[in-house]
Amino acid sequence: MTSQTIGPRPSVMRRILPQLVILAVALALNVAVFPEFFEIDFRNGRLFGNLIDVLNRGAPVALLCIGMTLVIATKGIDLSVGAVMAIAGAVAASVVVDGHGWGTALLAALAAGGLCGLWNGLLVAVLRIQPIVATLVLMVAGRGIAQLVTEGKILTFDNPGLIHLGAGTVAGVPTPILIWLALGALVTFVVRKTALGMLIEAIGINERSSRLAGINSRVLLVCVYLVSGLCAALAGVIVAADIKGADANNAGLWLELDAILAVVIGGNSLLGGRFSIIASLIGALIIQSVNSVILLSGLPPEFNLVIKALLILGILVIQSPRIGNYIYLLKASGPQPEPDAPASRPTKEETAR
Amino acid sequence: MKLKTTLLASAIALAPMAAMAADLTIGFSQIGSESGWRAAETTVTRQEAERRGIDLKFADAQQKQENQIKAIRSFIAQGVDAILIAPVVATGWDEVLEEAKDAEIPVVLLDRTVDADESLYLTAVTSDLVHEGEVAGQWLVDEMNGEECRIVELQGTTGSSPAIDRKTGFEQGIEGHDNLEIVRSQTGDFTRAQGKVVMESFLKAEGGENICALYAHNDDMAVGAIQAIKEAGLKPGEDIRIVAIDAVPDAHKAIADGEMNATIELTPNMAGPALDALEAYLADGTEPEKWIQTESRLFTADDDNMAIFNEKKDLGY
Numbered sequence: 109m110t111s112q113t114i115g116p117r118p119s120v121m122r123r124i125l126p127q128l129v130i131l132a133v134a135l136a137l138n139v140a141v142f143p144e145f146f147e148i149d150f151r152n153g154r155l156f157g158n159l160i161d162v163l164n165r166g167a168p169v170a171l172l173c174i175g176m177t178l179v180i181a182t183k184g185i186d187l188s189v190g191a192v193m194a195i196a197g198a199v200a201a202s203v204v205v206d207g208h209g210w211g212t213a214l215l216a217a218l219a220a221g222g223l224c225g226l227w228n229g230l231l232v233a234v235l236r237i238q239p240i241v242a243t244l245v246l247m248v249a250g251r252g253i254a255q256l257v258t259e260g261k262i263l264t265f266d267n268p269g270l271i272h273l274g275a276g277t278v279a280g281v282p283t284p285i286l287i288w289l290a291l292g293a294l295v296t297f298v299v300r301k302t303a304l305g306m307l308i309e310a311i312g313i314n315e316r317s318s319r320l321a322g323i324n325s326r327v328l329l330v331c332v333y334l335v336s337g338l339c340a341a342l343a344g345v346i347v348a349a350d351i352k353g354a355d356a357n358n359a360g361l362w363l364e365l366d367a368i369l370a371v372v373i374g375g376n377s378l379l380g381g382r383f384s385i386i387a388s389l390i391g392a393l394i395i396q397s398v399n400s401v402i403l404l405s406g407l408p409p410e411f412n413l414v415i416k417a418l419l420i421l422g423i424l425v426i427q428s429p430r431i432g433n434y435i436y437l438l439k440a441s442g443p444q445p446e447p448d449a450p451a452s453r454p455t456k457e458e459t460a461r
Numbered sequence: 462m463k464l465k466t467t468l469l470a471s472a473i474a475l476a477p478m479a480a481m482a483a484d485l486t487i488g489f490s491q492i493g494s495e496s497g498w499r500a501a502e503t504t505v506t507r508q509e510a511e512r513r514g515i516d517l518k519f520a521d522a523q524q525k526q527e528n529q530i531k532a533i534r535s536f537i538a539q540g541v542d543a544i545l546i547a548p549v550v551a552t553g554w555d556e557v558l559e560e561a562k563d564a565e566i567p568v569v570l571l572d573r574t575v576d577a578d579e580s581l582y583l584t585a586v587t588s589d590l591v592h593e594g595e596v597a598g599q600w601l602v603d604e605m606n607g608e609e610c611r612i613v614e615l616q617g618t619t620g621s622s623p624a625i626d627r628k629t630g631f632e633q634g635i636e637g638h639d640n641l642e643i644v645r646s647q648t649g650d651f652t653r654a655q656g657k658v659v660m661e662s663f664l665k666a667e668g669g670e671n672i673c674a675l676y677a678h679n680d681d682m683a684v685g686a687i688q689a690i691k692e693a694g695l696k697p698g699e700d701i702r703i704v705a706i707d708a709v710p711d712a713h714k715a716i717a718d719g720e721m722n723a724t725i726e727l728t729p730n731m732a733g734p735a736l737d738a739l740e741a742y743l744a745d746g747t748e749p750e751k752w753i754q755t756e757s758r759l760f761t762a763d764d765d766n767m768a769i770f771n772e773k774k775d776l777g778y
Contacts, residue, residue: 165658358652359654408646409619
């Protein structure tokens with residue numbers, strides 16, 4: 109109960125509760141197929157365990173879904189993030205191969221990702237092209253651009269600084285985990301401690317009236333696609349650094365769909381409006397936990413997609429409003445006539461004091 | 462007048478001979494450049510043609526069959542002496558191959574075969590994917606020499622023919638040796654990133670010290686897995702033996718560094734045997750076999766891998 113005082117506010121807790129429950133179930137499934145799932149030891153100067161893998165391997169989708177949540181909150185969608193990852197990875201690799209430092213490479217990759225985001229933003233906000241079509245352009249063309257940068261091969265590098273971003277550790281914790289946690293916290297802080305989050309939600313709910321209310325929706329729209337591009341660039345650098353090479357064909361392939369799925373599992377509506385970045389991040393972890401179940405189960409790979417589909421279907425069904433109503437009605441018809449929320453809240457506050 | 466007729470007649474009679482003496486023109490319809498191996502195949506085909514003084518007309522189909530069919534029709538219209546095709550899919554070739562046959566232009570298939578009547582093409586030059594897996598399995602049998610060995614396998618993309626055949630071949634290779642056992646097998650999608658991710662999960666699920674060997678369906682996955690093994694604090698190549706297929710430059714480098722033990726070559730030189738067969742056929746009509754199998758050569762630490770790496774690295778892998 110102390111988490112009530114020092115942790116997130118009760119309203120945030122209530123918002124992310126379904127996601128936390130699903131995550132707990134997904135992790136429990138992992139324990140079911142592999143009992144030592146939660147064991148973590150310190151090996152070769154780094155934390156070593158399945159839970160660390162889930163956090164570490166979830167990094168690309170977690171980073172993507174930070175930007176994707178903002179884009180979806182404006183009633184948009186960004187299909188190009190996977191391709192932007194490939195471009196950013198290719199740019200970073202080619203910069204270090206040319207003999208520059210890892211800082212330059214990171215900046216160049218972020219610049220490339222930002223440019224891609226800006227392009228999407230201009231197509232959506234200025235030319236008024238529907239987001240799904242506007243970002244499809246880069247989704248299709250982006251991999252071609254990445255291949256031009258790498259000249260069609262896997263561009264390998266051995267710059268220790270750049271590799272550290274993907275495969276290194278800070279105090280035993282893999283760097284990608286720290287990067288996505290930090291970026292998630294930063295973006296959440298910025299959108300929630302300022303009016304920015306609310307302005308983004310206003311655009312998603314009704315862009316026209318938000319503009320009439322004085323919100324510069326055009327600039328904000330360009331900005332959310334820009335952020336999405338930057339997040340994708342960071343994810344692309346991490347993925348390339350992880351394997352010490354930029355693979356233009358495969359880096360980030362289909363990850364845009366995983367990112368959208370993470371946002372949806374996070375309980376955010378594809379029709380825009382209210383959003384929660386924390387819930388999306390938990391969504392990303394849920395997807396990675398499901399992947400982990402598949403890998404640890406030891407079943408033949410022919411089952412991979414079927415298992416994933418069934419688990420995701422289950423998660424989405426549990427979250428559907430119909431089922432939610434049904435559960436609510438079941439509770440309401442139970443022995444306790446009073447609805448849950450008002451009854452439990454005062455007691456929580458009492459214990460907190 | 463008579464002199465003129467004689468000259469004309471002899472000119473007509475000589476014309477085909479002049480054409481024979483001139484350099485061969487061969488059209489090559491390539492799938493595209495989806496992988497490093499494919500790019501290397503294109504480079505080697507160009508080199509082989511140049512070495513023999515053949516004029517090679519190159520068409521990149523960018524993974525589309527309709528582009529390949531267009532390219533073949535244009536080769537026929539140009540009246541090339543022969544056509545090489547690396548078919549993107551197996552079906553739907555009958556009509557265009559028929560057209561080539563009517564134009565009496567021999568067609569040679571590279572790297573993959575098609576579902577069409579054998580009479581429609583001269584020969585097919587491919588590797589034997591099952592055999593590659595067998596060579597890998599046989600290497601491990603010899604390497605372990607009766608010792609117990611728990612093997613993990615990184616499969617290619619689920620359902621793809623290289624993944625199915627290389628798995629079958631390896632299983633045939635280790636058949637009858639009860640000391641060898643495949644304990645985990647999962648797909649790594651032929652990519653470095655997935656190879657690394659799946660190897661990480663193998664290392665945790667089985668415990669790194671309980672795994673004695675890794676068999677990967679391609680070198681890229683093995684290279685990714687090597688990094689995962691290193692991060693787990695084990696020595697790839699010593700603690701866990703690694704055998705994979707393709708023999709790309711990075712695999713030779715890994716073997717030279719002692720981080721990998723063996724790789725089986727999928728040669729990018731499909732054009733060499735194809736052009737040999739074509740030249741023999743065009744010169745005196747020698748019919749080649751319907752299937753020319755390329756060599757699946759095993760490379761281990763006994764080979765000079767650094768030299769091979771330097772030789773291969775500029776081929777476009």
